[in-house]
Amino acid sequence: MSMNDDLNSRRVLLVSGSSKGIGRYLVEYYLAKGYLVVGCSRSDSSLQHENYRHFPVNVSHEIQVKEMFVQIYRDYGRLDVLLNNAGIASMNHILLTPVETARSILETNFIGTFLLCREAAKLMRKRKFGRIVNLASVAVPLKLEGEAVYAASKAAILSFTQIAAKELASFGITVNAVGPTPIHTDLIKAIPEEKIERLISLQTIPRVGKLEDVSNVIDFFIQPESNFITGQVIYLGGV
């Protein structure tokens, strides 16, 4: 098999927010499964792997995002899977939340998801195949106090996921979402342990989530056989 045949036959997967946390895990997980993986985050990545390419990109910056996709098209000629993982959080009472914090959260979480979906779908439609998985959160159904803006940004992602699923179905693209429970990453490191405990007690299965729980749901959504599954959200922990 020539290098070009090899490139043409291997699935290309893009993970946003790939430098740490769930994103970093997903990069390593799908590299181990033989994917050609592209990652992006605002910072550089320390990961060195022959099948990994990293782009320092702010996901809410349209020009940077478009340039990344032009490069992906030039280098790989295709994109099979997009995992919209980049997200930020800021715990605060709404009375104490600066508008700039609210804007930043919406920009990264929602606008970032929107931009990557839009550009990814343009690429995916060429081959009439695409799998998009957006990262939701249990903060939406649990209506967590102190996370009003974060939960609102994730609620926006849910509505977007469901409608994008309809608009992109005719291009062979499915769009789904996974809603993780708290997982020990940087995103929740500032949240007091007792608050995490209280949150976990609201779950049907009361334990901290594992990174493998997330990839398990993503595996289901992105497998070729899941071409009849779209516009769905699966929350972990029975939420």
Next chain:
Amino acid sequence: MSAAIYKAIDAFNEQSGKNHQLKKSPTTILFGKGGQLDSLALVSFIVEVEEKITDDLGVSIALADERALSQKNSPFLTLQTLTQYVSLLIDEHERRPQQQASSIGERQQ
């Protein structure tokens, strides 16, 4: 630039059925009364045009911006109006100062 639009027509026609082929003529009606494209086909065609403009001219433009959608006379009416609108956007793009990259500082996973 017209060459890029014609390439977009070729790409579009390749993906479309026999009954939905676009003719390479300035008077071809794209969308609206007597138009050859339904709304979904128009989306596909616009994406093709944006892509070919980027490939050929190295310019990234958004054809379906708010201005295009709010114009009394839609730029998507005929191939001629589309070509004029693309030309306008490219002119504006060339006059625009280079946008600076920005970043926001929050916790990111």
